[in-house]
Amino acid sequence: MTLKNAIPQPTLIQSLQASIAPAFALHAGVILGVFTVLGDTTLTAADVARALNVDPRRLERLLYALVSAGLLEIHDTGFCNGPEAAAYLVQGEPGYIGEEHxxxxxxxxxxxxxxxxxxxxxxxxxxxxxxxxxxxxxxxxxxxxxxxxxxxxxxxxxxxxxxxxxxxxxxxxxxxxxxxxxxxxxxxxxxxxxxxxxxxxxxxxxxxxxxxxxxxxxxxxxxxxxxxxxxxxxxxxxxxxxxxxxxxxxxxxxxxxxxxxxxxxxxxxxxxxxxxxxxxxxxxxxxxxxxxxxxxxxxxxxxxxxxxxxxxxxxxxxxxxxxxxxxxxxxxxx
CATH class of the missing domain: 3.40.50.150 (Vaccinia Virus protein VP39)
Structure with a gap:
């Protein structure tokens, strides 16, 4: 039985709330220089943290968030840029748009x-x-x-x-x-x-x-x-x-x-x-x-x-x- 006045699920509200977090993770990755450090290589979280002089445990959380967002990928030996990140978020590349951040x-x-x-x-x-x-x-x-x-x-x-x-x-x-x-x-x-x-x-x-x-x-x-x-x-x-x-x-x-x-x-x-x-x-x-x-x-x-x-x-x-x-x-x- 369905109720005429059934309360809807807050699907849209939750979707809007959740859409902000990936953008902030992207922003942090650009500001820190994560994508530029990775370039066309595959590095461990410790390697990236060492290059950026930051805490590897904290950085690892961001790296996994960027994987979830579709910007990074995980290979057997570590993290690497996904196609869009490699094209647009590596400083020095022709398509770089990171300065917009x-x-x-x-x-x-x-x-x-x-x-x-x-x-x-x-x-x-x-x-x-x-x-x-x-x-x-x-x-x-x-x-x-x-x-x-x-x-x-x-x-x-x-x-x-x-x-x-x-x-x-x-x-x-x-x-x-x-x-x-x-x-x-x-x-x-x-x-x-x-x-x-x-x-x-x-x-x-x-x-x-x-x-x-x-x-x-x-x-x-x-x-x-x-x-x-x-x-x-x-x-x-x-x-x-x-x-x-x-x-x-x-x-x-x-x-x-x-x-x-x-x-x-x-x-x-x-x-x-x-x-x-x-x-x-x-x-x-x-x-x-x-x-x-x-x-x-x-x-x-x-x-x-x-x-x-x-x-x-x-x-x-x-x-x-x-x-x-x-x-x-x-x-x-x-």
């Missing part, structure tokens, strides 16, 4: 403050790009550099660069989106527009990068004024999502003024929601992260972006999805 460290700490941010009506883990501690800001930029580089590479494949001779990355942090573009568009004239303090940090991160040669740095704030030079392409990656609605509208208007006739704007980030506001999931949950980090930052809907772009004078507004899953918005200045 410096950024994730801040984001995940912020996510723990959601209840506090709501209760106290303020960003409980506030991040201010203009006044950040230089070392913290440098770590933040270093964490965003790999994804910015990948974004630039993908963007070069996704849009038509015929007639595009100059590009500006507005609020582009470390400037690596422009490096990604230049890998296949070496003749492209590129400009990074950032706060003065952030330009100093970007120059540090780009030092010795051949594709940064000739990169122009422009100190400014797109919410307040346009670029001093018109461009063929303007990139706003992860910018609008840290602004209030009023600031977002101003930034898009000033970007319009920073473009030549026929120039294009490209907006991307994790904070672009479908109009139903419950998808994609990444944008839905980053909306909470932004609330914890920024006074007015948020995930905004396609409808809001369409309105701001149209109001600024853009036409041919289009929405697309990048291979990474991030949303991409493009439009043209007549």
């Amino acid at each position: 410096q950024l994730l460290d801040e984001l995940w700490r912020a996510d723990l403050m959601t209840a506090t941010s709501i209760r106290e009506a303020r960003p409980a883990a506030k991040h201010d790009f203009a006044t950040s501690d230089p070392e913290e800001a440098l770590a933040f930029f270093r964490g965003t550099a790999p994804s910015a580089l990948a974004f630039g590479r993908r963007l070069a494949d996704m849009i038509d660069f015929e007639g595009v001779h100059s590009a500006i990355d507005i609020g582009g942090g470390p400037g690596h989106s422009l490096i990604g573009l230049r890998e296949t568009k070496p003749g492209l004239q590129v400009t990074l527009l950032e706060f003065p303090a952030n330009i100093i940090l970007a120059k540090k991160l780009l030092a010795g990068e051949p594709l940064a040669h000739g990169l122009r740095f422009e100190a400014g704030n797109i919410v307040e004024t346009p670029s001093s030079t018109p461009h063929d392409l303007a990139i706003l990656k992860a910018v609008i999502q840290v602004l209030s609605r009023d600031e977002a509208a101003k930034a898009i208007r000033n970007t319009h003024a920073s473009l030549k006739s026929g120039g294009r704007i490209v907006i991307s980030g994790v904070g672009i929601l479908n109009d139903d506001r419950v998808s994609p999931l990444e944008a839905v949950f980053y909306d909470l992260t932004f609330m914890n980090l920024y006074p007015e930052g948020a995930s905004y809907t396609r409808r809001e972006y369409r309105y701001w772009l149209s109001e600024a004078g853009f036409v041919d507004i289009a929405f697309d999805t990048m291979p990474s899953g991030s949303q991409l918005i493009s439009a043209r200045k007549p």
Whole structure:
């Protein structure tokens, strides 16, 4: 016999609670350098602990957790990297994305403050790009550099660069989106527009990068004024999502003024929601992260972006999805 009002099992709740632990184990493995020490070898827990100068009994617990998560494998003589860990978590390999965990460290700490941010009506883990501690800001930029580089590479494949001779990355942090573009568009004239303090940090991160040669740095704030030079392409990656609605509208208007006739704007980030506001999931949950980090930052809907772009004078507004899953918005200045 079944009861009409039978109490359901807490399956979903338990699944959500359990999903956090493997991510934290991954984070610990990256921060300690476990995957890099293993490289393409098989080592015992004692061997790895000796290389990292840590307690082998404590480390062994993490190694088994990483096996359970599917990142490490056990062979007769010890532990080794699984396929994904070998490709993406070994420092020095071309696909290395471990630096993103410096950024994730801040984001995940912020996510723990959601209840506090709501209760106290303020960003409980506030991040201010203009006044950040230089070392913290440098770590933040270093964490965003790999994804910015990948974004630039993908963007070069996704849009038509015929007639595009100059590009500006507005609020582009470390400037690596422009490096990604230049890998296949070496003749492209590129400009990074950032706060003065952030330009100093970007120059540090780009030092010795051949594709940064000739990169122009422009100190400014797109919410307040346009670029001093018109461009063929303007990139706003992860910018609008840290602004209030009023600031977002101003930034898009000033970007319009920073473009030549026929120039294009490209907006991307994790904070672009479908109009139903419950998808994609990444944008839905980053909306909470932004609330914890920024006074007015948020995930905004396609409808809001369409309105701001149209109001600024853009036409041919289009929405697309990048291979990474991030949303991409493009439009043209007549």
